[in-house]
Amino acid sequence: MCDSLSTPVLLAVLLALVSWQVAATGPLLDLDLWVRRSVAHLRDSLHSGALDWLAHLLSDLGSTxxxxxxxxxxxxxxxxxxxxxxVRRWWLPLLVAPLAAVLIPLLVVPAKDYFARPGPLEEPLSPGSWGWYPSGHTTTAGVSYGVGALLVGRTLRATARRVLWAATVLLGLGVGVGLIWCVYHWFLDVLAGWCLSALVLWCLARWLPRESAGQLPLAPGRTGADGK
Incomplete structure (x- = not known):
């Protein structure tokens, strides 16, 4: 039981630490400055239009x-x-998917309004605008693609499920990296979005009934591909 709780506890502690540092303008924010300078140096030295295009594409995948x-x-x-x-409760994904979509702004918008953090270009916030922390695009990508992969993956065989989930993790990481590369977000904004997404996915995976491709009962009259 302790092992199963270690991951969400670590994520929650990391999220709390980062949030505290953002609210208090603590020394951890120096990491954001270092990442921004390092990425800018790398971007200028590579001067790759293809990489810039890919980064913009990945960051756009975090849009609604x-x-x-x-x-x-x-x-x-x-x-x-x-x-x-x-499956008896076949309709469950039809309920989970829209609820996850509604959950995203409920997690992100109040936090953005509370922290009111300026973006990586350090321009002051205009009246009535939200801050940059946490990253909405990162959270939207992590929750949307993650929940979708979790729901579909439960209907796949083990190998296909692992491939789908691994690809989804890479996509979520890619969106965050793209946002940092394009100077749309600070690193800690993105890190908070990853933590939020991972916590939502962990909770959902624990709550959903344990049905996977190998466990899904076949409809009457059907047989598996191997005849079993």
Whole structure:
């Protein structure tokens, strides 16, 4: 039990530490300055249009479009596959996906308003605007693609499920790196978004019934590909 709780506890502690430093303008913010300078030096030395294009593409994947439609589509796909397999609560992904979409602004918007942190270009916030902490694009990508992969992955065989989840983790990391590369966010903004996303996914994985591709019952009259 302790081992199963260690990951969320570490994530929560890291998120609390970073949030405290942002609120108090603590010394940890020097890490943001170092990352910004290092990335700027690397970007200028490489001077790669292809890398810049890729970074912008990845950062755009954290927008509400396309992340939320992908999440809702994944919920529909997971429900369809579960129904075909004869799962009793096949409709559950249809409930989870929109709830996850609603949860994202509930997590991000109040925090942005509370911390009111200027962005990496350090321009003052205009009246009525939200701050940069935590990163909404990072959280949107992590929760949307992560929940979608979690729901669909439960309907796949073990190998395909692991590939899907690994690709989703890389995508979530790529969105964050793209935001930093394009100077859209501080590193700690992105780190907080990763922590929030991981906590949501951990809670959802614990709450969902334990059904995977190898455990999904086949509909009456169907047989598996191996005849079993």
């Amino acid at each position: 479009l396309p992340a939320i439609p992908v999440l809702l589509g994944a919920g529909a796909l997971a429900a369809w596959r579960s129904r075909r397999a004869g």
